[in-house]
Amino acid sequence: MITRRSITHALPLAGFALIALATPGPAWADPLYLRQAFFAPSTQSYATDHFVLLHEGDSAWPGEMGRLLEGLYRQFYDDLTGAGFDLQSPGDRLAWVCFDREADFDDYARLRDAFDARWLKGYYSTRTNCVALVRAEFAQTGSPEGSDAADAGEPQFDVRRISHELAHQLTYNSGLLRRGVRNPVWLTEGLATDFEADSLVGAGFSDVNRSRWSRLLEIAALDELVPLPRFIALTEFRPAPGVELRDLYAQADGFFHFLMERHPQALKAYMAGLARGAQGARAREAFPGEFAQSFGPLDAIGTEWRDYLRDAQRR
Numbered sequence: 001m002i003t004r005r006s007i008t009h010a011l012p013l014a015g016f017a018l019i020a021l022a023t024p025g026p027a028w029a030d031p032l033y034l035r036q037a038f039f040a041p042s043t044q045s046y047a048t049d050h051f052v053l054l055h056e057g058d059s060a061w062p063g064e065m066g067r068l069l070e071g072l073y074r075q076f077y078d079d080l081t082g083a084g085f086d087l088q089s090p091g092d093r094l095a096w097v098c099f100d101r102e103a104d105f106d107d108y109a110r111l112r113d114a115f116d117a118r119w120l121k122g123y124y125s126t127r128t129n130c131v132a133l134v135r136a137e138f139a140q141t142g143s144p145e146g147s148d149a150a151d152a153g154e155p156q157f158d159v160r161r162i163s164h165e166l167a168h169q170l171t172y173n174s175g176l177l178r179r180g181v182r183n184p185v186w187l188t189e190g191l192a193t194d195f196e197a198d199s200l201v202g203a204g205f206s207d208v209n210r211s212r213w214s215r216l217l218e219i220a221a222l223d224e225l226v227p228l229p230r231f232i233a234l235t236e237f238r239p240a241p242g243v244e245l246r247d248l249y250a251q252a253d254g255f256f257h258f259l260m261e262r263h264p265q266a267l268k269a270y271m272a273g274l275a276r277g278a279q280g281a282r283a284r285e286a287f288p289g290e291f292a293q294s295f296g297p298l299d300a301i302g303t304e305w306r307d308y309l310r311d312a313q314r315r
């Protein structure tokens, strides 16, 4: 989740969760509506068990992309169910809108989500519930959200970006969180970054995200982490003096991984509470109290978190 105000600072990032606090009607995710509104008549749709891909003509690509998405979907559900979370199945197939031309992707983002996506190659929108992306082989530049890492997926699939955006989409379609509710950004981006992987084999929540983890240990050693009371109340990641966007993502990734490993039941309770919450722009002042209700006193979690990082630095 990056706000538009941060866009000019975020290049060359690619990947995005556009957060809207009001959700439109179901027609916004209707493939037929999408085809009529945004695509040439030659546009194809390809359905798998849980997804529908809208794409331009190509015979092999949608099948391989569909298998990748289904594999990542299974990993997401297996890992979180194994950790004790209660996940629902999405009610409908989840839409992925895949472009061959960056200009078409930019037009789509402007017309459908009313924002400038020229700096992006893909994003999930809570407003439409769709992921839109430029197919990796047609994207000229880009790396995953909040990261300096070069694209490391197979040539046709930027698995790192796809896994990140899919995690956002599944978060809001499995009952973990609810669209239209303002959530703390460490949680939404921490979950998505922790799920990132360079290949299907490495996907899931069980291992740390190596590139982001090594950056986290660097900034922890320099004592440059955002203090926890402030960090858990952020609703957006913005660069600030002395803070880089990739460092905020690294901190979110590590903190989410720590809580998944050490406090999965509290994390589950915390997310369930957020999903039950009122829609709209909640005051972020409420975030620390809600956090403490599930995880206990913030001082104690902060001490445990610092010890966790110190142990990791020694290894």
Ligand SMILES: [Zn+2]
Pocket (backbone or CB within 6 Å): 001, 015, 016, 017, 145, 164, 168, 188, 189, 192
């Ligand atoms: Zn994200």
